[in-house]
Amino acid sequence: MTLRIHFTGEDLARTHIAPQPDVLWETMLSLYRLRRREQTLVFGEWKKTALGRVPGSVRMLTTLVPVRGYTVDFLTPRAEPGSVAGGMEALRRTTGERLRGDMAELLARHPGKRLPGWAERLAAGCPDALDALVGAVDGYFHACLSPYWPHVRAQVDRERARRARLLSAGGWEAVFSTLHPSARWSFPVLELSYPADHDIHLGGRGLLLQPSFFCRQTPITLRDPHLPPILVYPIEHDLDWARGQAPDRRTTLTGLLGATRTRVLETLAEGDCTTTELARRLGVPPSTASRQATTLREAGLVNSHRLGQAVLHTITDLGVAVLGGRWSGLIA
Template structure:
């Protein structure tokens, strides 16, 4: 049971966050990839993402076991709205926080030895922190970035509903509807939790953070000295994943043609040679090469020689086109 203890000042200091927190979604989505629960909501996303994850996820999963405690420093307080801000906050984690959280992780998972690089992380090594930040960035790019707008839409809808509840019925009604297990009886909010855990707000207020990938009861930090936050699951549309595919594929196909749009998406999954790209797309090598030439001329991908091979990588313009942030190149013809 999680018990959050309010003072008379804390109700006026509750903050209802309007947007998804990138670092919390990274952490919580890593659990959704390792558990079968929520297949109706996450099954298609899980099947699409899992084969594309390489070593990017290893550092993250080492610090967040499938069940139980995950280090608090993976979700920095006040990390900002962008991935760059989140990873910068991660790089700025103090040595004391790193060491304390990693020691706590070892204590709570005695049969799960930590990889050797975490020793450097516990010492505050800038290289180890950069390695972790790069791993988080790679994970986000593969697992969340293609779907981020849909995720934000679900969170925004939840926020708007709770804001209306607040206006009509007050904070008590908001707190009582955060989760089916929520029991509000001033000055205490009780919620289902894996273990007994008490948070005494003592005038610090409480951040209510909606989360798309939070599944089951709400979650929070283990360290009660950190800024109090309650991360709770939002209501999600069953067709959220399908909507991302319909929007993305139809728009790209209309602009580039189905084959070329598919090639661009596959290059975005990860840098590759023409032969690797042909294998991913199920195309003859010559056809893949022709598509690459057109996309490169449109500045949607770049190619560089590495020894005896040529590696293709998506450009910033190509990424923006996939995300719908810019109109595509006007010179591309349809296939």
């Protein structure tokens, strides 16, 4: 199954990377993580805490966000970046036509699903039902996501900075080809693995690339191709994020990795480097820099992406956690 996004030259000029995490997308995607038995290493600690905080009104959301399959598009309207209040206001402005259409699609995509009375009122565009839904989204966000939001934002900020560096060094080809392991970019089409075959023709509207903390496995987009185009894709994670701290292992790091590899990791913590730049900063031959970066990549501490004739090396979240202490604060 493949998602195909069709570009024109005009679309490339109007494509950009979201400046902050999207409150509504993270709210919706975190509901998947909360109810699915997956990614316990990354989300296990958060799930243990969040499950004890879930308000009763979350049942409204789980009706609209099934564990698998179609979720209503209207839950993730385009809103002011990173603003909780802006997201709630955008949701409150959902039109009756959009509510009716998406609720009908929900029933069609999930045969046999029965809707509670409030959902029928929502589909009919009743303001009180929409107000109750906005309250449920707001209550869930503040109970289960708000305590972790500074870290979510820091992780997404870091991913955006990485994408900006890739764009500067290698253009959109470098950005698109490294979005996801399944990404295949050959102008004018970007292809990615997806739960179903789906085509989006941008038609000059451009594309918003939205890094997401709670997105996992494959990127995701809206079902309706006429809505403002967006591609939500997963970022890398600090494995200790839910505890709010990274392990401090700096005192034994040299003994574990060796002096040169430790210097490589610390240098990449200060900023991405090509092999040539890395060798120059360390004062070693390029072959040595390449060999040490390869070893760190095999250990999951570094990512490497080819940009034309060069290779760009980036420290991973695990690499930051291994460095510990001041480095996690510096990069976040």
